[in-house]
Amino acid sequence: MKNSHGLLIAAAVAFVGVTGCTTKNYVKSQTAPIVDHTNQLEQKTADNNRAIHDVDDRATAGIKQAQSAADSATQNAQNATKAAGDADTAANDAVHRADSLDSVVKGLDNYKSMANVTVNFGFDKAVLTKDDKDQLDSFAAQLGTAKSYILEVTGGTDSIGSAEYNYDLSNRRADAVVQYLASKYGVAAHRFYLIGIGKDKEVAPNNTAEGRKQNRRVEIQLLSNMSNGQAPATTSQAAPPPPSSN
Incomplete structure (x- = not known):
């Protein structure tokens, strides 16, 4: 068990x-x-x-x-806007300068145009050639006898390039003329009225090479105040009759 x-x-x-x-x-x-x-x-x-x-x-x-x-x-758009604004400002400045000169000259009725000359420049150039200097020398020969004169110096360009660049180029061309006349002939600074109008006012069509050449210019105008410093004209009087004979 x-x-x-x-x-x-x-x-x-x-x-x-x-x-x-x-x-x-x-x-x-x-x-x-x-x-x-x-x-x-x-x-x-x-x-x-x-x-x-x-x-x-x-x-x-x-x-x-x-x-x-x-x-x-956005940055590109801002840059483009700034560039457009700068060009517009330059254009307005040029117009303002032109208007200011017109107001100076037109406001003086006694200023008369005595002589003028135009010198032309090569493409994108602002340097006077020998021919340009010869023309300016002939023009300056009249300054010695001018009375109370001013020189209107207007620079221009053809239509190639931006507006802002052409304003600067036209100013440099006008300044080249001013510097030549001032240094060689002793023209005082206050006698110059310098304007760079760029491509705003053409004197010939820009669709031809000859027209563009004419627009690449500086126009110089001699304006003289004929009455300033001169004695007023006297009024003529009739001579007294001879005494009658007895």
């Missing part, structure tokens, strides 16, 4: 051991897919996060690039 009882106990223990192992294996077999699925979800989540970051980085880079392009376009 004791042996039988011992065998039953051993068998029960063995059964319990077998049952325990079986239960663990079952639980392990059931939980393993869940763990694998969880790991897969975590991997997908990590992949999705990386993809989201990549998209966000590309979007941020695209926004920066678009903003940079927009900033460049």
